[in-house]
Amino acid sequence: xxxxxxxxIQEISAHPGPVPGQGTRREEQVCKYIDxxxxxGCKACEVACVEWNDHPFRETTFxxxxxxxxxxxxxxxxxxxxxxxxxxxxxxxxxxxxxxxHCEDPGCLRACPADGAIIKYENGIVDFQQENCIGCxxxxxxxxxxxxxxxxxxxxxxKCTLCSDRVGQGLEPACIKACPxxxxxxxxxxxxxxxxxxxxxxxxEESGFADAxxxxxxxxxxxxxxxxxxxxxxxxxxxxxxxxxIPPSYTYWKWLAKPxxxxxxxxxxxxxxFHRILYGPKLPQPxxxxxxxxxREEIEAGRRETP
Amino acid sequence: xSATAKDFDERARGKFAKLGTTRIHRGELLRHPVYTRFLHxxxxxxxxxxxxxxxxxYSPWIFRWVAPLFGGGPRTRVLHPWFGLLFxxxxxxxxxxxxxxxxxxxxxxxxxxxxxxxxxxxxxxEPEEVGFFNGGQKLYFWAIVxxxxxxxxxxxxxxxxxxxxxxxxxxxxxIHDLAALLMLAGFIIxxxxxxxxxxxxxxxxxxxxxxxxxxxxHHPAWYRATTGRDRREGYEREKRRQDERERAIARSExxxxxxxxx
Numbered sequence: 001x002x003x004x005x006x007x008x009i010q011e012i013s014a015h016p017g018p019v020p021g022q023g024t025r026r027e028e029q030v031c032k033y034i035d036x037x038x039x040x041g042c043k044a045c046e047v048a049c050v051e052w053n054d055h056p057f058r059e060t061t062f063x064x065x066x067x068x069x070x071x072x073x074x075x076x077x078x079x080x081x082x083x084x085x086x087x088x089x090x091x092x093x094x095x096x097x098x099x100x101x102h103c104e105d106p107g108c109l110r111a112c113p114a115d116g117a118i119i120k121y122e123n124g125i126v127d128f129q130q131e132n133c134i135g136c137x138x139x140x141x142x143x144x145x146x147x148x149x150x151x152x153x154x155x156x157x158x159k160c161t162l163c164s165d166r167v168g169q170g171l172e173p174a175c176i177k178a179c180p181x182x183x184x185x186x187x188x189x190x191x192x193x194x195x196x197x198x199x200x201x202x203x204x205e206e207s208g209f210a211d212a213x214x215x216x217x218x219x220x221x222x223x224x225x226x227x228x229x230x231x232x233x234x235x236x237x238x239x240x241x242x243x244x245x246i247p248p249s250y251t252y253w254k255w256l257a258k259p260x261x262x263x264x265x266x267x268x269x270x271x272x273x274f275h276r277i278l279y280g281p282k283l284p285q286p287x288x289x290x291x292x293x294x295x296r297e298e299i300e301a302g303r304r305e306t307p
Numbered sequence: 308x309s310a311t312a313k314d315f316d317e318r319a320r321g322k323f324a325k326l327g328t329t330r331i332h333r334g335e336l337l338r339h340p341v342y343t344r345f346l347h348x349x350x351x352x353x354x355x356x357x358x359x360x361x362x363x364x365y366s367p368w369i370f371r372w373v374a375p376l377f378g379g380g381p382r383t384r385v386l387h388p389w390f391g392l393l394f395x396x397x398x399x400x401x402x403x404x405x406x407x408x409x410x411x412x413x414x415x416x417x418x419x420x421x422x423x424x425x426x427x428x429x430x431x432x433e434p435e436e437v438g439f440f441n442g443g444q445k446l447y448f449w450a451i452v453x454x455x456x457x458x459x460x461x462x463x464x465x466x467x468x469x470x471x472x473x474x475x476x477x478x479x480x481x482i483h484d485l486a487a488l489l490m491l492a493g494f495i496i497x498x499x500x501x502x503x504x505x506x507x508x509x510x511x512x513x514x515x516x517x518x519x520x521x522x523x524x525h526h527p528a529w530y531r532a533t534t535g536r537d538r539r540e541g542y543e544r545e546k547r548r549q550d551e552r553e554r555a556i557a558r559s560e561x562x563x564x565x566x567x568x569x
Contacts, residue, residue: 111477113364114380115371134380136364137468141476150469155381247477253484261488262366268492272499279428282505284520286546 029189030123030167032102032176035199035228036238037207038183039095041080043068048178049078049099052163072098074151077160078175081239094230096238097175097184100147100160102126102224107246108159110254111142124189124224125164130156144220144244162224192226199228217244316403329515336522336533338511346401347512353394358494360387361487388466395459402452408439409448418442431524435538438528443500447493454486461486520545 012019046068050057055075060068066082083094106126109118117132118139128139128148135155139148148157163173171177172186185192196214203212213232216222229235235242323342331337339347360383363373370380377383414436422443424430433441440448461479468476501508507521522530523538530538 113367113370115367132380134364134374134384136384137465138476138480141468141473141480143473146473155385247474249477249481253481257484258366259368261484261491262368264488265362265491265495268495272495272503275426276499276503279426281503282428282431282524284507284518284524285432286520286542286549 027188027190028123030125030162030224031187031189031192032162032173032225033185033187033192033196033228034097034225035183035185035196036094036096037199037203037209037212037228037230038181039080039097040181040183041066041082041093041095042180043080044178044180045097045175045184046076046078046080048174049160050076052166052174053077053161072147072149072159074149074158077158083238085237094238096227096240098145098239099175099225100126100162101145102160102162103144103244104221104223105246107142107144107220107250108139108148109142110246110250111138113138121164123167125162125167126224127161127164128157128159130154130158133157138250142246142250144241144246189222189224196226196228200232203228203230215240217241219243219245312403316400319400319404331516334519335516336519336530337515338517338522339515341515343401343404344512344515346397346404349397350394350401353390353397354490354494356390357387357394358487358491360390365484365487388462391458391462395455398451398455405448409445411445411449414438415442415445419446432538432542433525433527435527437526438532439526441526443496447497450489450493454490457482457486 008021008024009019010022049055053075058069058073058075061070063070065084068079069076072079078097078099081094081096081098083096085092085094102125104124106118106120108128109120109126112118113136114132114134117129117134118126119129120126133156135150135157137148137150137157139157140146140150148159150157163171163175166173176184176186185195187195193214193216196216200212200214203209209230211231211233213229215227215229215232215235227238227240229238229240231237320340320342323345324340327341327345329337329341359373360377363370363377363380363383364387374380374383377386414434418425418434418437419442421430421434425433425443461483464471464475464479465483501512505525507518508525511517511521519530519534519541522533523541527538530536530541534541
């Protein structure tokens, strides 16, 4: 894609005043904003997601909650979690829209061994390329949010794409479009962080949620899906890890020890080759020692086999 | 080793001896019977298949070269655990077959201490006490036993990753790789020692036999146990014959007209 800045007007002939839009910079990082405090659990986003991605409806498991199913699935990227909590002795529903967080430092991408199966765009969207997926499932163990899901028939892993196909055409993700309360917003990362900050402040100062805050975990360099939570001190209540981390083996082992291992193999082959050249074979004894001096015929005769 | 396992191994040897034959020529000794050779090559085939498919997944630098050999990345991924299981399956019987001669002894410790002179070829012959296997071979065998167990445990954990936690998978992956690197190092040395470094060894896994010279050079205690002769006797006799031959060759070259038919 061409750089949109290329055709930004820099100078205009005989134009009085400043050039309109000069020096404007486009922010590339996108972000989804989710305000759990205004979510009503209508599941419109779930339906929109299934429809846009053209997924078949699937059977669900009823587990005594209003949740559509226990977890997200390979063809159900978007799920509202209905966690039950207590506030002032009354039931309080914590409705959290669960989907891929599009981490700035994606654990799935770090863990993946297949060339080109997981990519991260400059705008922050993490996308799976199923044609390159080998179905090993390492991404599942790399993800701190339990998002990638294995499809047993195709043997590939699927997850929310943040509607990269829609975003590429300048549209917002399907879930955002469907949300009736405005608890979902989509825009640049800085805008969303600012709006989320304002909303958290409002919750703290006007609604009596003293611990309200924004969930944008720094342990994975932030995410491209951020939440406004009533209680930022205990994200576990919403089913979010307070300190999401990628197993260090996927970082250090993969990028440090893997090339070392490959070199070990190559050097090992080289080592035995040169050992053979330098030290020679270990022959069954007695083997007559080859004379270093003396006529060639004698050496050849000494080498001749005994019957 | 339990009596049942030993009994099973004996019967398997007997069955395979009927399936195949080992021709032992004059001056040769039986080193590996048909059953052992069958096991060794079954283990070898599935080890190599596991190694190659595993390395494709292990290393991003060779993934695009190696994965197509097995029908692409997904097929490589599907085949790898099955190759691994078959490797472990055959190695289990190899273990029963070899656990007795592979038992670690004090002489193996002495062998390991003197490994330098072995590697540099300073010692042209193995020490008198080296039996059917030397210390290095035993180390490799027990390294395979260890790796085989690690491969199986960590491999199953990664295979059925939906049943275990993500941290278990992340740790298993490192252990699986470390075991593979240990195996790779041993494998390179094993092939080298069995072919280029020690002429006459490869024959023992193909035809099942070795020459007596090879036997007293590399496994003197085994030579003594099999033939009932001391290594020194065989060595001296061979040396005398060799000297006589050399003298005869020298004589016939000095006086070509008096050459006798050899």
